[in-house]
Amino acid sequence: YCGADIKAICSEAALCALRRRYPQIYASSQKLLLDVESISVSGRDFLSAMRKIVPASQRAVASPAKALTPVIEPLLSSALNNAMEMLQRLFPHVEQGLKKKRDT
Numbered sequence: 738y739c740g741a742d743i744k745a746i747c748s749e750a751a752l753c754a755l756r757r758r759y760p761q762i763y764a765s766s767q768k769l770l771l772d773v774e775s776i777s778v779s780g781r782d783f784l785s786a787m788r789k790i791v792p793a794s795q796r797a798v799a800s801p802a803k804a805l806t807p808v809i810e811p812l813l814s815s816a817l818n819n820a821m822e823m824l825q826r827l828f829p830h831v832e833q834g835l836k837k838k839r840d841t
Contacts, residue, residue, distance in 0.1 A: 742792045749786035754778040 738746070755762065758776045762769060805813060825831070 738792050739794070742790060745790050746783065746786045749789055750778050750782040751776075753782040753785045757782070 754776050755771075759769065759771060762771075805817075
């Protein structure tokens, strides 16, 4: 978890505690007088918040793929072409989507 994730978890844990203490808060359109001192954030609120928050490290995943080196390309190009042809037969609509992206 990065700093922003920790901040988000703390905020969500506070909201979980608020919902637990005042469940009527979302059912009413009236202004409610809340006793902030009566709200206590517990471990279960943090566990609930952690189930809801997706850490940045799991959202932004870099692709490990990279172009073939000139030395390896002749060895693997045939297998790569076969795999690409098979994928294009299985998913023909992908090719159309790629063409649209290139055109725009």
